[in-house]
């Protein structure tokens with residue numbers, strides 16, 4: 037039957053599968069595409085005290101961690117937007133600030149203004165949620181930059197990882213950008229892609245990430261002689 041079916045399928049282009057849509061999280065039940073409903077890391081992100089007395093929330097912009105925020109900032113095009121986005125309706129402020137996945141802001145000036153604006157919101161006591169897809173790369177970059185502006189912490193990446201989620205700030209490009217623009221000390225990237233090899237070469241000092249912590253095949257791309265074993269793992273990446 038398989039053979040016949042394939043032959044038949046070859047002559048048609050009908051797809052019976054609907055377009056992929058983000059699925060709302062519900063507890064797995066039965067055998068219905070349980071993987072699609074798997075609980076994600078962002079469901080457990082704690083409130084993040086980004087500076088003394090100032091707490092911010094982060095995770096998925098598609099499925100925010102809190103429903104009662106005054107401000108929702110999203111970096112991914114899949115950001116949930118509601119009728120509150122229309123200026124004639126009441127509701128939370130919804131800010132969509134596009135950043136490509138694994139990448140950095142194209143307009144640093146506007147990004148910086150957003151940091152200042154967000155800091156002001158927090159200081160006024162507003163509840164702010166920021167999110168991308170998983171709440172790690174772009175959201176982590178935003179948090180690290182914001183913490184640096186609020187506190188001057190040169191290890192803001194480390195602080196975000198220790199106090200919000202260890203997966204934050206995913207690509208070498210993001211780490212490098214934070215080093216260049218927001219005074220950050222060197223940190224390993226938590227994920228590959230996004231020009232890992234190229235960025236590593238240009239940085240010349242980024243160490244291979246921890247095997248097991250890394251899932252891609254080029255974990256040791258920056259060091260051709262590496263055996264894959266961590267020899268120079270910074271003691272600082274998980275924070276105190």
Ligand SMILES: [Zn+2]
Pocket residue numbers: 077078081170171172201202203
């Ligand atoms: Zn996480």
